[in-house]
Amino acid sequence: MVGLGAGELEALEGLYDRYSSLVFSVAVRVLNDRQLAEDVTQEVFLRLWRRPGSYDPERSRFRSWLMSVTRNRSIDERRRVVRRLRLEEREDDAAPDPPGPERFHDPQLEAELAEDRRAVREAMTRLPPPQREVIELAYFGGLTQVEIAALTREPLGTVKTRIRLGIQKLRVALVDLRGEHDVKSAEG
Amino acid sequence: MRPEEREQLLAAFALGTLSEPDGAVVRDLVRSDPAAADELAGYHEIVDMIALSAPLRRTDPTLRSRVLAAARKDRTRQTRRLDPRRWLPWVAAAAAITLLLAWGWNLQGTLDQVQRDNSVLTAVVEAEAKRLQSLFETETDVSSQALQLQVQSATSEIELALAVTTAPDVRSSILQSTAAGHGARGHFLWSEDTGAGWLTANDLPQLGLGLVYEVWLLDSRQTISGGTFLPDDAGRVESLVLPLTTLRPSRIVIAVSPQGGADNPGATRVLEGFVLR
Numbered sequence: 001m002v003g004l005g006a007g008e009l010e011a012l013e014g015l016y017d018r019y020s021s022l023v024f025s026v027a028v029r030v031l032n033d034r035q036l037a038e039d040v041t042q043e044v045f046l047r048l049w050r051r052p053g054s055y056d057p058e059r060s061r062f063r064s065w066l067m068s069v070t071r072n073r074s075i076d077e078r079r080r081v082v083r084r085l086r087l088e089e090r091e092d093d094a095a096p097d098p099p100g101p102e103r104f105h106d107p108q109l110e111a112e113l114a115e116d117r118r119a120v121r122e123a124m125t126r127l128p129p130p131q132r133e134v135i136e137l138a139y140f141g142g143l144t145q146v147e148i149a150a151l152t153r154e155p156l157g158t159v160k161t162r163i164r165l166g167i168q169k170l171r172v173a174l175v176d177l178r179g180e181h182d183v184k185s186a187e188g
Numbered sequence: 189m190r191p192e193e194r195e196q197l198l199a200a201f202a203l204g205t206l207s208e209p210d211g212a213v214v215r216d217l218v219r220s221d222p223a224a225a226d227e228l229a230g231y232h233e234i235v236d237m238i239a240l241s242a243p244l245r246r247t248d249p250t251l252r253s254r255v256l257a258a259a260r261k262d263r264t265r266q267t268r269r270l271d272p273r274r275w276l277p278w279v280a281a282a283a284a285i286t287l288l289l290a291w292g293w294n295l296q297g298t299l300d301q302v303q304r305d306n307s308v309l310t311a312v313v314e315a316e317a318k319r320l321q322s323l324f325e326t327e328t329d330v331s332s333q334a335l336q337l338q339v340q341s342a343t344s345e346i347e348l349a350l351a352v353t354t355a356p357d358v359r360s361s362i363l364q365s366t367a368a369g370h371g372a373r374g375h376f377l378w379s380e381d382t383g384a385g386w387l388t389a390n391d392l393p394q395l396g397l398g399l400v401y402e403v404w405l406l407d408s409r410q411t412i413s414g415g416t417f418l419p420d421d422a423g424r425v426e427s428l429v430l431p432l433t434t435l436r437p438s439r440i441v442i443a444v445s446p447q448g449g450a451d452n453p454g455a456t457r458v459l460e461g462f463v464l465r
Contacts, residue, residue, distance in 0.1 A: 012256065117241075144206065
C-alpha cells in the first residue's frame with residue numbers, strides 16, 4: 001500500500017495478484033455476468049491506484065474494505081444494468097454458478113484464505129436455508145427487506161426476523177474468526 | 189425501542205438492506221448511543237465476512253494486463269500534467285497576459301482576480317498542511333508504513349491540486365445549495381488540461397453512518413463520479429476531484445451516496461453548479 005501511495009506500478013501488481021480473484025469472485029457472485037464483473041474489478045483497482053488514501057487502515061482491515069467497495073460497486077452496476085435493460089430478473093441463489101470462469105487455483109492465496117473461507121462457508125451452510133436465503137439476497141443481491149419480502153412472498157416481519165436471527169448465528173459461529181483477526185491486528 | 193427491534197434494525201443496517209426511513213432511525217440511534225455504534229461495528233465485521241462465502245474464481249489473464257495498462261497510462265498522464273516543463277511556460281504566459289491586462293485595461297478587476305486565485309492557492313496549501321499536521325499529531329498509533337502511505341498520498345494531492353489551480357485553462361464555478369443542502373456553499377475549479385478539479389465547500393449537512401458525499405461531473409453524454417469525501421465536523425471540505433475517464437464537464441453536482449459510491453447522483457443533491465466555458 002505504501003508503494004501504491006508513491007505511484008509504484010509494482011505495488012498495484014502485487015495487490016492485484018493478491019486480491020483480484022477475491023474482488024472478481026464477489027463481483028461475479030453479485031452480477032452473475034463475467035464481463036460486467038471484469039469491468040467492476042478493473043474499476044476497483046483503478047480507483048485504488050488513483051486514490052490510495054481512500055483506504056483508512058484505522059477504520060477497517062484492507063480486505064474487508066476492498067470487499068465492501070467491490071460489493072457496493074457491483075450492486076450499483078447491477079441496478080444500472082437492470083434499469084437500462086428494464087429486466088426483471090429474479091435472483092435465484094440456488095442456481096448453479098455461471099459457466100465460464102474457472103475455479104481458483106493459486107495455492108498460496110488459496111492456503112492463506114482457506115481457513116477463513118472454510119469458516120465462513122461452513123457458518124453460512126449451517127444457517128437454516130430460509131435465513132441463508134434472505135442474507136444472500138440482501139448481501140449479494142443488494143435487495144432491501146421490502147424487496148426480499150416481495151420476491152420470496154413472505155411477510156416483511158418474517159424477513160426481518162430471519163435476517164436478525166441469521167446474522168446473530170453468524171456472529172456466534174464466526175466469533176473465533178473475529179478473535180483471530182483481533183489477535184492478528186494486535187500483533188501487526 | 190425493544191432490544192429485539194434494536195438488534196433487528198442494526199443487523200439489517202449493517203447488511204445494507206434497510207429502507208429509508210428506517211436507515212435514518214439507525215443513524216440517529218448510533219449518533220446518540222455509543223453502545224449502539226459499537227454493536228453496529230460488530231455487525232459490520234460479520235457482514236464483511238460474508239463476501240468470503242462467494243466461490244473463488246480466477247480472473248481472465250488479459251484483465252491483469254488491461255488494469256496495469258490503464259494504470260500505466262494514467263500514471264503517464266499524471267506525470268505529464270505534473271511536469272513543470274509542460275505547465276510552467278503556460279503559467280508564465282498567463283501571468284504575463286494577466287499583468288498586461290492589468291496594466292492596460294482593468295487593473296482593479298484583475299487584482300481582485302489575482303487575490304481570489306491567491307486565496308484558493310492558500311486554501312489548497314492550508315488544507316493539505318492541516319491534513320499532514322493532523323496525521324502526525326493524531327495518528328501516532330498507526331504503523332510507520334501506513335503513515336508513510338498517507339503522507340505520500342497527501343503530497344501527491346498537493347502537487348495535483350497546485351497543478352489544477354495554476355493551470356492556464358482553469359475554470360471557476362460557484363456551487364449553489366439545493367433545498368437538501370440547507371445553505372451549503374461551494375466553489376469548484378476545473379482544468380481540462382490537468383483532468384482534475386479542486387472542490388471547496390462549507391456548511392455541508394452532517395451525514396449519517398454509512399453515507400458519504402460524492403462529486404458528479406456531467407457533460408452532454410455522460411455522468412462520471414469524481415470520487416467521494418466526508419466533510420469535517422464543521423461541514424467543510426477541500427478536495428481533489430479526479431474522474432476516472434476524460435470528459436468536458438458542463439455541470440457539477442454534489443450528492444449523498446452510500447459508502448463506496450453510487451452509480452448516479454440520486455435524489456439527495458446538496459450542491460449544483462455550471463462549469464462555464
